[in-house]
Amino acid sequence: MRIPILGLLLLWLVSSLGCSHPDYPSRPITIICPWAAGGGTDRVSRQMALLLERELGVPVNVINATGGKGVTGHNRGLSARPDGYTLTMITLELNMMHFSGLTDLTYRDCIPLVSLNEDYAALMVRMDSPWQSLNDLELDVGKNPQKFTASGTAAGGAWHLAVAGWLLAAGRQADDVVWIPSEGAGPSLQQLLSGGVDLVCCSLPEARSLLESNEIRALGVMSPQRALGFEAVPTFAEQGRNWSLGGWRALAVPVGTPPEIVDRLTNSLVKITTDKLSKDSFQQFMASQKFDSTTRAGADLNSFLAETDRKLGELLTSQAMQSVRVDRFSPMVYPNIVLGLMFITALAILVQKKPSSAISMQEQSTPILPNRTNFLFVILAAILYSLVAETVGFVIAAGTMLLALLWRLGVSLPYALLLVLLAIPITNTVFSTFLRVTLPQGWLGW
Template identity: 45%
Template sequence: MVLRRTVLGLLSAAACLAALPLAGIPAASPARAAGWPERPITLLVPWAAGGGTDATARIIGSLLEKELGQPVNVVNRVGGSGVVGHTAIAKAAPDGYTLGLATVEIAMLHWQGLTPLTYKDYTPIALMNLDPAGVQVRQDAPYATLKDLVADIKSNPGKHKASGTGQGGIWHLAIAGMLDSLGMDPASVPWVPSNGAAPGLQDLVAGGVTVVPCSIPEARSLIEAGRVKSLAIMDDAPNPIFPKVPTLKAETGSPWTIGAWRGIVGPKGLPDDITRRLTAALQKIYDSKDYKDFMGGRGFGIRYAAGPDFQAFWEKSDADLGAVMKKVGLAK
């Protein structure tokens, strides 16, 4: 019995010692294990399957699998105009096994009082996509340039109507911000809500509205069909597909830029080593022919910014959108 008690005591002491970190050496957390990732990763998408955000997530997920050697499962968490999915990303454990594809709406939702979440609640990893707003009119519209259109808006406030998304959506804010940057009342072009750029463009072709400030890729088929023309793009450089379409700044001097963007993020507090590995993998994906061919073939714009650069981009997007939403009375 004495021998048995002695052996049991030694085993118990050994177990206790094993549970303690060595002196001066911090215990390793599973998230920082050298073998990460050791199991499948979930990539949360705040929007429904079949849309542009879902398609972007799935190409990134499939290429990320090859880089990390583990399955990447795309899961759509929809609802609340993006609130449900973005909340799920923010509330996930910061262990590298749940990531998300954040979209421009996360820079808008808190201004509307729909969620307290902001960029501060996430770890920005890499911006992967940006589709700047353009200014589309009918092909037979009597405006050869954006300057012509702006002059007519100034002379006839209320004459022109615009569409392309719901009230307070990204394209509504695009034209409101453009007008404000030109010293004009954003309400001088009334907004006609629609379920997206496609129905807005159809209304444009039918003559129901005169302007659709959506992205050029969304209008691409109608532009190529000779039914719609783009007068300017709200970006720092022309669109590679339509290089002859000038920037807003080149046309008017306004520095206003805006676009729909998507980026890979993690919950706040994602370990640095995991963030670094993900950043390297996403940079490789962004530079790959597979990614560029997929995005280009669907008319999606691409833009890359990692870590602090993505953070700065996100903060500017948040501030710009908040300022415009206040101007049009949509901020709470």
């Protein structure tokens, strides 16, 4: 507890010395994006970073903390220091992952500020497919359960749930269409085109270029109203199927963030998202990407999150979905194959007496004594850095590590000190300012 206070004191000292504003925001803000660079969520995050930077007057950087099906990023962003300097781009998966036991994190563990869009799931088929409407497809699936394959995301992902929920609503089993897991909409659509799968479930913007070039056809979209920009695609409700599911994206801060900072951020975000006029505005950006741009804030957003959570909870904990969630192949199938092959290879290596072992024996008998202390010193230095960097900051931690290593390898102390004083600030500037990679800030704030 004492260290953060000391850190804040130092920070305050540094910032007041620099004559900058003591009030929020006075240093760079980070947006944690739980999904990979280049994807839809990343694009929205980066656009928001740009607009927030313009609005708040401090640099806003995006960090892609990917992996763990979104758990990593959500966890990291929402367990950050609640000082308003770490925002998280939360997504629909926050409503899902706590039901599948991946994490205890729910939407109640954050303060949602403003939601940025809602993209609904849609079913796509190839242009040459015999199915012209949702009804055709439902009839065919009814006659041939477990014959057709669908893809769009990982097993148990949002679009998989959308398909399962639709099948249940149509009175079928949740696994009557076999789900082929994939990395995302792009690869799935490629599989659809090559005939690898029969159906793809993803959002309409993700399939935009293929829809527009008439390679594929959307049978329906699972939204309350027809989607903006895709008015030709009928909703599921119009075709007699009362089922809707959509992904959403919102910016949030950790629980415990001071209310005045929450207000400041919310106001700025509302201002950004409702601005239609200025150049490169949020609305123009979303329209250009054909993303939906329904925004919500405050109580509206909270009740929307609660409602989505309830709906998905019902589906995910239902008996019908249990059969879907049990994976057909255990997670250990692949590691076991690899381990088995490794074992055989290791045996083969041991059996095969190589003449080259004589050479290595000779080399090892050279008089140079292994210097184990140096070896351990390097390893310890790197590990120590990783343990203290977050608290003391990059400059102190990296400077100390570099100095210690230089000294250990026999560089004279004044020379080493000079090198450190030259190299560390340059490195810090190159990474933080020029490359926009946020290095640990710690006590000094840089």
